[in-house]
Amino acid sequence: MNVNWKIKGILVMSLLCILSVRCSSEFSLVTEKSDQWEPAIYNDIVVYTDERNGNMDIYGYNLSTSKEFQITTDPSDQWAPVIYESLIIWVDERNQNMDIYGYGLLTLKVDELNTDTDIIMYEKPIGEFQITADPSDQWEPAIFNNFVVWTDERNGNYDIYVYNISTGEEVQITKNTEDQYSPAIYKEIVVYTDYRGDSQDIYGYDLSTSTEFTLTTDPEEQWNPEIYEDMVVWIDERTYEGFTQENTDIYVYDLSTLQEFRITTDIEEQWDPVVYDSLAVWTDRRDGNLNIYGYNLPPSIQELPEKEEPEDGMCLGTLLIAFVLMGGIPAYSRK
Numbered sequence: 001m002n003v004n005w006k007i008k009g010i011l012v013m014s015l016l017c018i019l020s021v022r023c024s025s026e027f028s029l030v031t032e033k034s035d036q037w038e039p040a041i042y043n044d045i046v047v048y049t050d051e052r053n054g055n056m057d058i059y060g061y062n063l064s065t066s067k068e069f070q071i072t073t074d075p076s077d078q079w080a081p082v083i084y085e086s087l088i089i090w091v092d093e094r095n096q097n098m099d100i101y102g103y104g105l106l107t108l109k110v111d112e113l114n115t116d117t118d119i120i121m122y123e124k125p126i127g128e129f130q131i132t133a134d135p136s137d138q139w140e141p142a143i144f145n146n147f148v149v150w151t152d153e154r155n156g157n158y159d160i161y162v163y164n165i166s167t168g169e170e171v172q173i174t175k176n177t178e179d180q181y182s183p184a185i186y187k188e189i190v191v192y193t194d195y196r197g198d199s200q201d202i203y204g205y206d207l208s209t210s211t212e213f214t215l216t217t218d219p220e221e222q223w224n225p226e227i228y229e230d231m232v233v234w235i236d237e238r239t240y241e242g243f244t245q246e247n248t249d250i251y252v253y254d255l256s257t258l259q260e261f262r263i264t265t266d267i268e269e270q271w272d273p274v275v276y277d278s279l280a281v282w283t284d285r286r287d288g289n290l291n292i293y294g295y296n297l298p299p300s301i302q303e304l305p306e307k308e309e310p311e312d313g314m315c316l317g318t319l320l321i322a323f324v325l326m327g328g329i330p331a332y333s334r335k
Contacts, residue, residue, distance in 0.1 A: 029061045030068065040083050045105070047071070047081040047088050058090050058103075071103050072128070084143040087165065089131070091139045098137040100150050102165070103128045131163050132170075142185050147207065149173070149183040149190050160192050162207065173205045174212070184227050189255065191215070191225040191232050202234050202253070215253045216260070222251070226274050230255040231297060233263070233273040233280050250282050254301035261301045264293075284315070291315050 030036045034052040036059070041047075044063040049056050050070075056077040061068045072078040076094040078101070083089075086105040091098050104126040132138045136154040138161070143149075146165040151158050152172075158179035163170045174180040178196040180203070185191075194203040200223040202215040216222040220238035227233075236251040250263040250273045264270045266286045270293070273282040284293040293315050 030059075038080055040081055042083040042085060045083060047083050049079040049081065058088065060088070060105075072101075080139070080141065082141055082143050084145065087143060087146075089141045089143050089148055091141065092130075095133075095135075097135055098139045099133065100131040100138050100141050100148065100163075101128060102131055102148070132161075140182055142183050144185040144187060147185060147188075149185050151181040151183065160190065160205070162190065174203075182224055184225055186227040186229065189227060191227050193223040193225065202232065204232070204255075216251075224272070228275045228277065230300075231275050231280070233275045233282075235271050235273065236262075250280065250295075252280060252297060252301065257300050257302060259301045263295050287315070 029046060030048070030050075032050070032052045034050070036048050036050045036052075038049040039046055046061045046063065048059055048061075050059040051057075053075075055075055056079045057073070058071040058078050058081045059068060060071055071081075071088060072090070072092070074092070074094045076092070078090050078092045078094075081088055081090040088103045088105070090101055092101040093099075106126055131148060132150070132152070134152070134154045136152070138150050138152045138154075140151040141148055148163045148165065150161055152161045153159075155172075157177055158181045159175075160173040160180050160183045161170060162173055173190060174192070174194070176194070176196045178194070180192050180194045180196075183190055183192040188207040190205045190207065192203055192205075194201050199219055200221045201217065202222050202225045203212060204215055205212050215225075215232060216234070216236075218236075218238045220236070222234050222236045222238075225232055225234040232253045232255065234251055234253075236249050237246060238249075239246055247267055248269045248271050249265070250270050251260060252263055252275070253260050263273075263280060264282075264284070266284070268284070268286040270282050270284045270286075273280055275281075275297070278297045278299070279294055280297055281292055281294040284291050286293075
């Protein structure tokens with residue numbers, strides 16, 4: 001028993017040493033006196049909005065070469081960049097409205113598996129290209145593979161559109177006359193906020209089958225979805241018995257099991273979730289200030305017994321780790 005606790009102590013010290021190294025490895029990419037914000041990253045390329053030229057431009061930074069490069073040079077404003085592989089997409093105001101533009105860092109011919117049976121060959125463009133030309137506004141772009149989605153106001157309400165970079169085809173995804181906005185995409189699944197009822201809900205659209213589906217039906221507000229693999233996370237404002245105040249929580253939906261799961265139960269507010277692999281992270285106010293919390297998601301979400309609540313998330317902003325061997329799984333506790 002004493003030997004086991006010695007091993008645990010060694011593991012604790014080792015983990016704390018690893019964390020201290022990671023915490024001390026912060027570095028600056030840009031030191032301009034003007035403002036830079038809205039970063040996005042893929043592999044070793046970071047893109048961001050930059051105001052050094054008196055307007056908003058898109059810049060990039062290559063982490064492998066430590067070199068910064070300018071992507072847009074038009075004197076109007078460009079902002080909100082997103083990146084996937086060698087493609088950078090952003091919102092552009094050069095035509096006196098908001099359009100979606102893109103830039104290809106290099107030309108590649110790539111095999112992409114879009115379904116279980118079909119391999120699609122496409123050639124990525126090089127240089128700058130315009131995606132939308134409608135005189136109304138388009139914004140909130142997201143990208144995966146050769147598909148770009150965004151929010152579009154051309155029909156007098158907010159709709160979701162998709163553009164296939166390999167074919168040049170644009171398709172309207174949502175046809176409902178109410179507002180749909182804030183899209184996110186992973187593989188062939190697009191998720192978005194939908195206001196067709198009396199409150200905001202989360203909807204999805206399968207590009208491979210041209211089928212729309214509903215993820216949430218609760219009468220309270222749900223919005224701002226993000227997706228990775230089969231996991232969709234969002235902000236949720238539904239109330240529970242015994243709670244006297246409304247707050248926002250983080251929920252997740254497993255597309256493979258069609259099950260919904262409440263991640264946060266704290267009475268303070270949580271918002272802005274993102275998900276990658278098996279980890280969901282979000283902004284959290286429970287400590288009296290704004291911290292970043294995370295939650296390790298299971299491989300799949302099965303139906304939970306009635307009234308069962310999830311465990312607390314781990315705070316990544318003020319993290320105290322007790323490395324306890326419980327079947328080989330580390331347990332986390334927060335300050």
